[in-house]
Amino acid sequence: MAPKTQEQYRHMKDEMREKIFSGALRVFSHRGYAATRISDIAKACGISHGLLYHYFASKDEIFTELVKNATTSSANALLHTASIEAPAIQKIEWITAEILKYIGSDSDSAYYFFLMVQISVSESLPESVMEIMKTASEPNNIMTRIIAEGQQQGDIVEGNVEELSNAYWAAINGLAIFRIAYGDTLAFPDPAVLLRILKKEK
Amino acid sequence: MAPKTQEQYRHMKDEMREKIFSGALRVFSHRGYAATRISDIAKACGISHGLLYHYFASKDEIFTELVKNATTSSANALLHTASIEAPAIQKIEWITAEILKYIGSDSDSAYYFFLMVQISVSESLPESVMEIMKTASEPNNIMTRIIAEGQQQGDIVEGNVEELSNAYWAAINGLAIFRIAYGDTLAFPDPAVLLRILKKEK
DNA sequence: GTCTATAATTTGATAGAC
DNA sequence: GTCTATCAAATTATAGAC
Numbered sequence: 001m002a003p004k005t006q007e008q009y010r011h012m013k014d015e016m017r018e019k020i021f022s023g024a025l026r027v028f029s030h031r032g033y034a035a036t037r038i039s040d041i042a043k044a045c046g047i048s049h050g051l052l053y054h055y056f057a058s059k060d061e062i063f064t065e066l067v068k069n070a071t072t073s074s075a076n077a078l079l080h081t082a083s084i085e086a087p088a089i090q091k092i093e094w095i096t097a098e099i100l101k102y103i104g105s106d107s108d109s110a111y112y113f114f115l116m117v118q119i120s121v122s123e124s125l126p127e128s129v130m131e132i133m134k135t136a137s138e139p140n141n142i143m144t145r146i147i148a149e150g151q152q153q154g155d156i157v158e159g160n161v162e163e164l165s166n167a168y169w170a171a172i173n174g175l176a177i178f179r180i181a182y183g184d185t186l187a188f189p190d191p192a193v194l195l196r197i198l199k200k201e202k
Numbered sequence: 203m204a205p206k207t208q209e210q211y212r213h214m215k216d217e218m219r220e221k222i223f224s225g226a227l228r229v230f231s232h233r234g235y236a237a238t239r240i241s242d243i244a245k246a247c248g249i250s251h252g253l254l255y256h257y258f259a260s261k262d263e264i265f266t267e268l269v270k271n272a273t274t275s276s277a278n279a280l281l282h283t284a285s286i287e288a289p290a291i292q293k294i295e296w297i298t299a300e301i302l303k304y305i306g307s308d309s310d311s312a313y314y315f316f317l318m319v320q321i322s323v324s325e326s327l328p329e330s331v332m333e334i335m336k337t338a339s340e341p342n343n344i345m346t347r348i349i350a351e352g353q354q355q356g357d358i359v360e361g362n363v364e365e366l367s368n369a370y371w372a373a374i375n376g377l378a379i380f381r382i383a384y385g386d387t388l389a390f391p392d393p394a395v396l397l398r399i400l401k402k403e404k
Numbered sequence: 405g406t407c408t409a410t411a412a413t414t415t416g417a418t419a420g421a422c
Numbered sequence: 423g424t425c426t427a428t429c430a431a432a433t434t435a436t437a438g439a440c
Contacts, residue, residue, distance in 0.1 A: 016423095029323070030323060030324060030325040030326075031234070031236060031324065031325065031326060032233070032234035032236070032237055032320075032324075033237070034233060034234065034236075034237030035234050035235070035236030035237040035326075037414090037415065037416085038415075038416060038417080039415080039416090047424080047425090048424065048425050048426080049415095049416085049417090050417090050418085050419095050424075050425060050426070050427095051423075051424055051425070053416090053417065053418075054423070054424080057417095058416080058417080059416070059417095114323065117379055117383075118234075120379075120383035120384075121231065121232060121316065121379060121382050121383045122232060122233065122234075123232040123233065124232075124233060124237075157398070159392075159395065160389060160391075162389035163389045163390065163391040163392065163395060164391065164395060165389075166377065166380060166388065166389055166390070166391055167373060167377070167391040167395045167396060169376065169380075170372070170373045170374075170375075170376025170377040170379075170380055171369060171372045171373035171376055171399075172372075172376070173372075173376045173379065174371065174372025174373055174374070174375045174376035174379075175368065175369070175372040177319055177322075177323060177372075177375065177376075178368060178371075178372055180323050181319075181322035181323045182322075186368065187362060187364035187365045187367075187368055188365065188368070189362075189365040189366065189368055189369040190361075190365065193361065193365060193366060193369045193399060194369060194399070196359070196398050196399050197373070197395060197396070197398055197399060201403040214405095218405095239432090239433065239434085240433075240434060240435080241433080241434095249406080249407095250406065250407055250408080251433095251434085251435090252406075252407060252408075252409095252435090252436085252437095253405075253406055253407070255434095255435065255436075256405070256406080259435095260434085260435080261434075261435095
């Protein structure tokens with residue numbers, strides 16, 4: 001192997017690659033993987049499609065890197081929250097506020113959520129993406145644990161933890177999608193509205 | 203065997219078109235509009251792609267008919283609920299139970315929800331679909347009216363009606379998507395869980 | 405009614421000019 | 423580094439055999 005040359009090769013092109021990632025994320029979200037043309041991404045980045053192959057080997061590689069970003073960063077955020085020393089309900093309040101803040105802003109977050117939704121539904125994806133999804137730690141598992149914790153502490157409503165978690169994540173993902181579809185004209189709910197799904201009234 | 207009447211032939215043609223619709227709805231949902239190949243639909247229906255053109259003029263026509271179905275049937279269901287003589291909260295309880303029942307079953311409902319989600323996000327759609335979306339009455343408008351009604355009657359929590367409506371619909375749509383992604387292994391929440399978003403505790 | 409063969413177009417990827 | 427020209431493969435839609 002020649003790790004040294006590969007590393008140098010990548011470092012040289014990192015800046016442009018970042019620019020391409022950003023454009024590609026939005027194009028993939030709006031069109032889906034298979035429907036996204038390499039020329040669409042190139043146009044969104046203001047370069048020719050030929051030049052794009054100077055920075056990426058293929059359409060698959062761009063997509064795979066994006067998915068890698070999405071899975072690792074979301075898993076890390078959740079793991080970090082889970083490790084905080086606080087009552088479960090506070091963990092959930094904190095993460096909900098964070099997620100909604102980012103989804104509601106102009107950042108890439110909403111697009112990452114929708115990217116993962118598309119992947120979970122899609123039946124024909126590159127093998128490389130399938131591999132990542134298999135090894136990705138599921139946010140749902142972490143969330144169900146926190147919910148169960150909150151139930152024991154008497155702050156979260158009774159009921160099947162997976163059903164509660166699904167309802168909560170469905171709302172989060174749905175809002176991310178609405179945000180992409182309707183932009184900043186969307187009336188964006190307060191974290192408290194979503195937390196009513198889980199929180200026990202006192 | 204006796205020769206078939208014209209009506210029998212017409213009936214056979216209608217049946218085949220229904221079969222193609224059903225197959226196409228699932229393929230479009232799993233792959234998106236632009237990424238769906240005519241041969242994918244044909245394969246899902248167990249026919250050759252040449253034969254498909256015997257029943258439909260183009261890929262666009264199949265998709266457009268599906269969108270037409272989705273918009274009219276969902277609008278009708280909501281309008282019907284809105285016209286019922288009952289407190290607003292009961293209307294919402296009824297429609298939520300209905301929607302979740304259908305999404306959770308093996309019917310086409312979940313796919314129709316996701317189809318509309320994809321359309322709302324997608325940037326490149328056939329002109330014919332764009333036309334339908336422009337004239338389609340928005341479910342959101344009907345829902346916000348019912349929610350406002352429920353607030354006046356003291357059964358629904360205070361707060362911006364559009365934000366509440368968005369949170370509620372986000373959860374509904376999110377669950378439809380989860381249902382497609384995970385099939386009947388999904389832990390499907392009770393209507394009561396979703397209604398906690400809107401319902402005032404007493 | 406149903407299929408296979410094929411035309412016309414599009415698109416992912418490469419090669420080579422500047 | 424960047425672009426344009428081009429190849430090879432895939433895809434929509436049509437034509438024609440059975």
